[in-house]
Amino acid sequence: MPGLFEKLLSSFSSWFSMLFAKHCIEPCHHAPLRRATSPLADLNTMPVFSCQPLAAVSRRCPRLGRLRWAVSAESVWSLSIAFWIMFGVPAAFVLVFGGGPALALEMSLRQYPQREQVELRLPVDISTTSTVPLVRRVEGQVVRLDLPGVSQSELADLDLPSPAGARLLTAFLREPTGLLVRTSTEAFGFVSQFNPSTGLLLVDFFPDSLGNRWRETAPRQASPSAPPTLQARPGPSSERVPEPSEVPTTSPPEPSAVAPSPPSQTRTATEPSGTPDQRIVPRVEPSPEGVTEEVRRPLQERPGDEAVAPISMAALIPADSEETPQIRAPIRSVAPAQVDSPDPDTAPSRIQAQAPGAIRSPISRVGPEQSVPVAPVAERSVERQAESPSEPPAEPVTVPPDVARPPEPLMRQPIVRQPVAEAETEHEEDAEPASGVEAVPEPTPFSSPSIPERAEDPDKQHQRLLAAARAAMMNSEFDVAIDALRVLSNIPDLSDTAREEVLYNIGDALFGLHQDELADNFGPIAHAYERAMNFNPKSRRTPLALRNLGVLHLRVNNLPEAKAYFNVLKRDYPHDPVVPTTEYYLGQFFLERGDYDQAADYFQIVVQNHPEHSIAQQSSVGLSKALNALGYDEQAFQVMDFMEKRWPRYYIDEPELLELAGIIALRVNALESAKQRLLTYYNLIPDTPDADMLLARIGDIYLLSGQPDPAKRVFERAAKLFPDEEGGLIAKMRLVEGGIHDEPSLDDIFAIRRAAEVYSEIISKHPDSPLAAVATIKLAIWQIWNNRLEDSLMVVSEFLENQPNHSLVPKALEVGVEAFTQLVERNAADGRYPEILEQWRENVFLHDLLDDLSPSTQLGLAMAYWTAGEMEQAIALARPYLREDTPKELQIAALELILGIFLEQQEWARIVDLAPFREELPEAQRRELTYSVALAMENLGRSEEARPLWRGLAEDLGLSDAQRGYSLYFLARTAMQEEDFERVYLYAQEALSLLLLDREDPGKIRDAVTWLTQVTGRTGRLQEALAWALELDQLIDRSDPDWSMSRYRLAQLYQRAQNHAEWKAVLENLKAEDPQGLYGRLAASALQGRTLEDSAGRFF
Structure with missing residues (x-):
């Protein structure tokens, strides 16, 4: 148990020490946040934070390096004991008694x-x-x-x-x-x-x-005389130390092609090397007994004209070690401005000088008895960075143990931060393999060190100008750099390596200097890059030149040529870090031109295939903008969510992205998320040009969230601060409408007069505002709801005339149709058909919308044409509704309208054409159409075809008296033609009784009485015939052409009835009234004949 306890205590102590170092020793060096006073503090209960100072926060905080703090063993032990008391004892209990x-x-x-x-x-x-x-x-x-x-x-x-x-x-x-x-x-x-x-x-x-x-490679066989290589001293992270072949060289900064420029595309120096073996080595902390305290002091910047003094460096070798280990320090990339050529006369007792700013391994001080020979570290000069194949690598210098003097304590100095250029790594196929740190041969007691002769550097006399050009490039002072580089390019004895650097830097400097006006400087930039690539097409800087040439052609809208350069780059340098940026620039090209589909495709390639690339953030922004413009709100929201999780402080460089994120969130109804982003943007930059729209959108979010009071305060603030801006005008409309009505609808009721005043103000004072069109449509709707239909039509007509291509034209047409529909309905009910026709002719836009008018509106317009005497126009409007697929109500209304027009115009043949509709009509309409068709047939002389119709109508008691009288009249006439006296007597007598009710057709009445007189007279019923004749004589006026004939027939009936006195009186009257007429002369002749008969009778 004691051993177990010690192991547990040691484990917890180590773990707690690592936790302390991680969370307490390496904090993030960002600008502190403080609570800021929000302009909307009274509207939003959410805490509002801002970064102070804003200018410092907007720049990315530089990495200050890992701070190494010395923690005493006593403090760590005390913390470990405290941690063990709280957590270790329960854990040990569980481990011992509950498991293992x-x-x-x-x-x-x-x-x-x-x-x-x-x-x-x-x-x-x-x-x-x-x-x-x-x-x-x-x-x-x-x-x-x-x-x-x-x-x-x-x-x-x-x-x-x-x-x-x-x-x-x-x-x-x-x-x-x-x-x-x-x-x-x-x-x-x-x-x-x-x-x-x-x-x-x-x-x-x-x-x-x-x-x-x-590629699989054979493992290295260690030389018997070479000492084994030790692992580099473990640092705070577990990353492996890169091999010398993996160390990238530096290049001048790559200027950005567009604003905002993509982030630095510096390649990491720890790319996978493809080494077949990777052994996992447990973490080993350095022994405090073998390492002395390091002393560091600030490193002063070296003047550009001073030579770099060689710096000696010694490594710690334990005295009891039997082997001589080889110390390998990680090699870092060095900015060109900080590297000078090494002194060729370096003493063999010193290690080759490293460039200022290079990161070296820790230095320990040892006694003279512990010093051992150390192999020199190979250094890459400026010429090595430019890949000079002619310069041989420096050979190692052997230092015998008895010659090497004890190293003096080295004062290690922190690195002075320089503007970091965008570095490009070498391609494996172009890179020259580095020799790394070579093994130290066995010391020879009596041999003296040999130093190889080095050729005089041809560029040494131009180092000052080269350094000035590099410094200007590093500081983005492109105009200064161009002057120096052009002088260098004209020097005849410049080495090929330096000349290559100069030529490519000229192109980069011109590109960076004119990045905002590339199209105007196309020729000089393209010529500079072509000259550089012609000098060395295989340069490691060729990929960047190809990319920039492609971007240059994009700026002059030469898309095929730009794609050609990009394709060459992808084909010859498929693994170069600038390859993904080609997709970004193509996406940006199409995004600026409104081709959002192609822009989204290119941005998506970067986001999906290169999520770890530095350009992925800009591509995510472009993708969200393209998707937002295409209306793919859900996808745009997903992209913004990914970007916020991947780069939480993405808005530091571009705060405007917060507004985009808020708008996208608002579109997908993520109200809380939208409110937070918009409020954050407004609080960070309250004086932004979009402040009016920000306030309007925040107010809308409050309304959508069911918080009308905060929304009202926000709108009042926007209307007060920005009375003439779009956001202020929107706020005014929200206040009078009491809600969000961005798309005018006829269902929106704005009965208050204040709404019309706001709309009229926007239309008259801000005619160029995008809200003017919306206000116009809303004013027309307001007039409809207030029964000012003629004014509404006038407003719509003026809008369509002034802005025929506006996006709200369909809505304006919809409002105009509704206004005319209600006007027709109102005026038709009052019989004011001329006003309907007047509005139709004044509002010409309605003519193209005839098919959009309701059927009742079209039939009302047809009635207006009918009353105006334009029968054909009326028929043309009503006839389409006679189709079989027309609803019955509309079909009946159209049929009645057309039938009335045909009857009035006595279009008998066209009436007969309507006969097929009789079968599908209701009884009342069928009766009317049957009567009209029968009447039309009679007028067309088709009495035989009309007889069945009249017979059915005569028996239909649902007909009006006049219509039934006509039916019987035509039946009586047909029977009279057939001398069917019985039917004539029945039909004529009943027709006469019905026709006498309204006496609207005296001719038909006389015809009926005449037929009755003739039928009764021919059948021997003289007294009845005489009665009908007297009735007919009462119906016929003296001015009637048939009066003479009627009087003459009456006289004949008197004569047949042996009533000679009446006979003679009627003829005398007829002779006197119409002496020159036919019947007057017949009367005179009859009277004369009667006189002769009477005279002759006196003789007989």
């Missing part, structure tokens, strides 16, 4: 969005030391997990997890000494961690395009 270390092999697979994790729990025996497993890549798609200490039986009993659903991992296989993990692609990387105390092995697999470059 795992004694069985377990394996599981976890899947995450960007990685997949294999977890192995190895058997742990606390009485022995755990053996460290080995994870290494043995094939392109195979990773081996060597598990020493695990028996084959334990491997056989291990339950292998299923890789179903995994994107990278495809299978797990057993081996005699461990496991094999197969992947679906070679483009992957992995990181492993092992905890010896718990036996937990974690292996994380993640996509990595550099994994395709892995």
Whole structure:
């Protein structure tokens, strides 16, 4: 138990020390936040924070490096004891009495969005030391997990997890000494961690395009005389130290092509190297006894014209070590302005001088008896950065033990922060392999060190001008850099390496100087890059030049040429970090031109395929803007949510993105999220030009959230601060409407007069405002609700005439149709058809909307045409509703209208054409149509066809008296033509009785009486015939053309009845009234004949 207690105490002490160092020693050096006074503090209960000072926060806080704090053993021990008292005792109790270390092999697979994790729990025996497993890549798609200490039986009993659903991992296989993990692609990387105390092995697999470059190499065979290489001293993180071949060189800063410029595209210096073996080494803390305290002091900036003095460096070698270890320090990239050529006459007793700003390994002081030879560290000069193949690497210098003097204490100095340029790493196919740190040969007691002769540097005399150009490039002083670079480009004896740097820097400087006006400076920039690439097409800076040339062509709208440059870049340098930026610039090109579909496609390529790239944030912003413009609100919200989680402080550089995020959240009804973002933006920049719209949207959010009182206060504030701005005008409309009515609707009722005044003010005082059109439509709606239909039509007509292509034209037409519909309904009820026709002719826009008018409105318009005497126009409007698919109500109304027009115009043939509609009509309408068709047939001389219709109508007591009298009249006439006297007597007598009720058709009445007189006279009923004749004589006036004939027939009946006195009186009257007429002369002749007969009778 004491041993167990000590192990637990040690574990908890180490864990707590790491926790203390992580959370207390390495804080984030961002500007502090303080509570700010919000302009809307009375409206929003949410705490509002702002960053002070704002200018400092808007810039990204530079990484100040990892601070290393010295913590005494006593303080750590005290903290450990306190932690043990609180948590250690319960944990020890559970461990001892409730369980113990795992004694069985377990394996599981976890899947995450960007990685997949294999977890192995190895058997742990606390009485022995755990053996460290080995994870290494043995094939392109195979990773081996060597598990020493695990028996084959334990491997056989291990339950292998299923890789179903995994994107990278495809299978797990057993081996005699461990496991094999197969992947679906070679483009992957992995990181492993092992905890010896718990036996937990974690292996994380993640996509990595550099994994395709892995090649299996034979392991290095250590020379018998060469000492083994020690691991670099572990730092705060667990990242491995890069090999010398992985160290990138530096390049001048890459100027941005668009604003906002994408973030720095500096490549990491710890890319996967493809080394076949990666052994997991437990974390080893440095022994305090072997390391002396480091003394650091600030490093003063070196003047540009002073030479760099060589700096000596010694490493600590333990005195009791039998082998001479080789100390390897991580090599970092150095800014060009901070690197000068080394002194070729460096003494062999000194290590080669490192460039100012290079990061060196810790230095320890030892006694003279402990000093050992140390191999020099190979240094890359400016020429090495430019890939000069002609310069051989510096050979190692051997220092005998008896010659080396004790190193003096070195005062290590912090690095002075310089503007960091956008660095581009070398391509593996273009990079020159670095020699790294070479082994130290066995010392020779009697040999003297040999120093190789170095050629005179041709660029040494121009170092000052080169340094000035590099410094100007680093500080983005492109105009100064261009002057220096052009002078350098004209120097004939400049080395090829320096000339290449100068030519490419000229192109970069011109590009950066004119980044806002690339189109106007197309020629000089393109010529500079073409000159540089012609000088060295295989330069490591060619990818950036190709990218910038593509961007340059985009600025002059030469899309095919830009794509050609981008395609060359992707083809020749597929793994270069600038490749993803081509998709970004293409997306930005289409976004600026309103082609949001293509813009979204290009931005999505970057976000999906290169989420770790520095350009991914700008691409996410562009993608959200494109999706927002396309109306894909849900997708845009998802992109913004991803960006906020990935880059929580994304709005520091572009606060305007908060407004975009708020608008997108508002569209998906995420009201709280939208309110927070918009309020944050307004509180950060209250004087933004969009402040009026921000307040209007915040008020809308309050309304949508059911908080009308805060909304009212926000709208009142907006209307007061911005009375003539769009947001203020919106606020005014919200206040009078009492809600959100952005899209005018006829269902919105604004009865208050104040609404009309606000609308009229916006229309008259702000005719160019986007709200003027909305106010116009709302004013027309307000007039409809207030029964000012003629005014509403006039407002709509003026709007359509002034803004025929406005987006609200469909809504204006809808309002105009509604106003005319209500006007027709009102005036038709009052019989004011001329006013209907007047409004129809004045509002010409209605003519194109005839089909959109309701059927009742069209029939009302047809009635207006009928009353105006324009029969054909009326018929044209009503005839379409006679179709079979027309509702019965509309069909009946149209039929009655058309039938009335035909009867009035006596269009008998067209009336007969309506006969087929009789069968489907209700009884009343069918009776009317049958009567009209029968009447039309009679007038067309088709009495035989009309007789069945008249017979049915005569028996239909539902007909009016006049219509039934006509039916019997036509039946009597037909019977008279057939001399069917009995039917004539019946039909004529009944028709006469019905026609005499209203006496509207005297002609038909006389005809009926005449037929009765003739029928009774011809059948010998003289007295009845004489009575009908006297009745007819009463019905016929003296002015009637048939009066003479009627009087003459009356005289004949008197004569047949032997009533000669009446006979003679009627003829005398007829002779006197119509002496020249036919019947007058017949009367005179009859009277003369009667006189002759009477004279002759006196003689006989």
